[in-house]
Amino acid sequence: MGLCWRLVPGQALRHRGWDTDCVLYNDLSGDTHLLSGEAMALLLALRDGDVTADELAAPELADLLASLRGLDLIEPC
């Protein structure tokens, strides 16, 4: 069973997308992040409940999840 992750409350995920990348406004820090499409898709999936804890436990996601956590975009639940 993998660790559960969720969006940090208050993050509205206001973003704009290009063909591959997105810019995302961080409601908590006021920063703007340039994210890959995959990272943005992960955030949206977390918001919408479209990704399971087991999927999130994949080793290849560890660095990305840590990065997003470091930006106060997601948190363990």
Added chain:
Amino acid sequence: MATEQQPDATAGQPGTADLPPGGAARRRFTRAGVAASGVLLTLHSQPGMAVEVCTTPSGSLSGGLQSFRGPPPVCAGRSPGYWKTHSWPSGCNKAQLYAKIFACNAVTARTYGSCTQGGILDPQKFDTNGIGRHLMACYLNVKAGLSTFQDVPMLQRIWNEYQSKGFYAPTAGVKWDGAKIVEYLRGTMY
């Protein structure tokens, strides 16, 4: 060219953003490709930031995500009103004609062309949208070292193109009318 995925958090869940179909962010999340990508860049907010735009006209189209080499830009432009009541940078002269900096053609010779640099800072009937007023303030900001991301030739290009065509193209395929030009110029000021 950016495509707006969602304008504001207005639809769908309160406080969240719904996206129209299509676009990179809308695709189903998969683990494929994640390992090689993620957070590519962060543009930190500046506490107490008052100047909204700190980049060139073309740079402003990229959402301010512009890389700077060397010292960071100075983004402390002052408004036309400020320059009406404060001393001007060395070498600038309120009594000289606006046209000495921003060349005027036959159409603008009797209006902008006959106005002084100090006079253009006051709202003028002929100064539609306040372009002359704000260009003059930007010029003073450049001379005072308050807007290091702009330079005089850049401001002159804006004026010359607007004067001759009625718009300014900050990049290919984009046309700024007078209101949009002033919006950009005003964004570079407190």
